[in-house]
Amino acid sequence: MLAVLLITTFCSLAVILAIRFQRKHDEWLTTEARVIAHRMRRSIDVESNTVDRVVTYTFTIAGTPFVTEDMVSTRRVPEDEAAFQARHSPGQTVKVHYFPADPTQSTLTRRTFTKDDLIVILTAAGLAEMVLLAAYFTWKRST
Numbered sequence: 001m002l003a004v005l006l007i008t009t010f011c012s013l014a015v016i017l018a019i020r021f022q023r024k025h026d027e028w029l030t031t032e033a034r035v036i037a038h039r040m041r042r043s044i045d046v047e048s049n050t051v052d053r054v055v056t057y058t059f060t061i062a063g064t065p066f067v068t069e070d071m072v073s074t075r076r077v078p079e080d081e082a083a084f085q086a087r088h089s090p091g092q093t094v095k096v097h098y099f100p101a102d103p104t105q106s107t108l109t110r111r112t113f114t115k116d117d118l119i120v121i122l123t124a125a126g127l128a129e130m131v132l133l134a135a136y137f138t139w140k141r142s143t
Contacts, residue, residue, distance in 0.1 A: 014118075014125040028110065033059035033096040038088050041071060050075050055088050059096050061103045070108045 034057060041052040050073050058067045072088065074080045087094065098106035 014121040017121065028097045028099050030095055030097050030110075031059050031061065032093050033057040033106075035088050035090055035092045035094055036067065037090055038072075053084065053088070055094075055108060057094060057096060057108070059098070059103075059106070061098065064103075066098075066103050066106070068104060068106050070106070072108060 036056045036058055038053050038055045041054050053072050053074065054069050055072055056067065056069045058065060060066070072084070074084045086092075094108055096106050096108060097110040
C-alpha cells in the first residue's frame with residue numbers, strides 16, 4: 001500500500017512540475033531585439049565539435065530598455081559558423097522571447113516542454129521512489 005502511495009505521489013509531482021513549466025513558458029511573449037555583441041564561451045565537446053557563444057542583445061518593452069544575454073550552441077563547421085555570424089553579428093535583429101512579469105528573463109530560443117522531458121521526469125521520479133522504498137524496507141526489516 002505504501003509503495004502505491006509513493007509511486008502515485010512521485011508521478012503526480014512530476015506531472016504537476018511539468019505542467020507548471022509549460023504554463024510558465026506559454027505566458028512568454030515575443031518581440032524583436034538588436035544584437036549588441038557575441039563572444040565564444042567555451043567548447044562543449046571536442047567529439048561533437050560544438051561551441052557555446054554568449055549573445056548580448058537589447059530590446060524595449062513599454063519604453064523600458066533591457067540588455068540581456070543568452071547562450072547559443074553551434075557546431076564548429078564553416079557553414080554553421082557563417083550562419084551564426086549572419087544571424088548574430090552586432091546590429092542584427094533577432095526574435096527574443098521574454099517573460100512579461102520580468103522581461104530580464106528572456107531567451108533567443110523558446111523552450112517548450114516535450115514528451116521526452118516528461119519521460120525523463122517520470123524516470124527520475126521512479127528511480128527516486130525505488131531508492132526510498134529500498135531504504136524504507138531495509139529500515140523496516142531491521143526494526
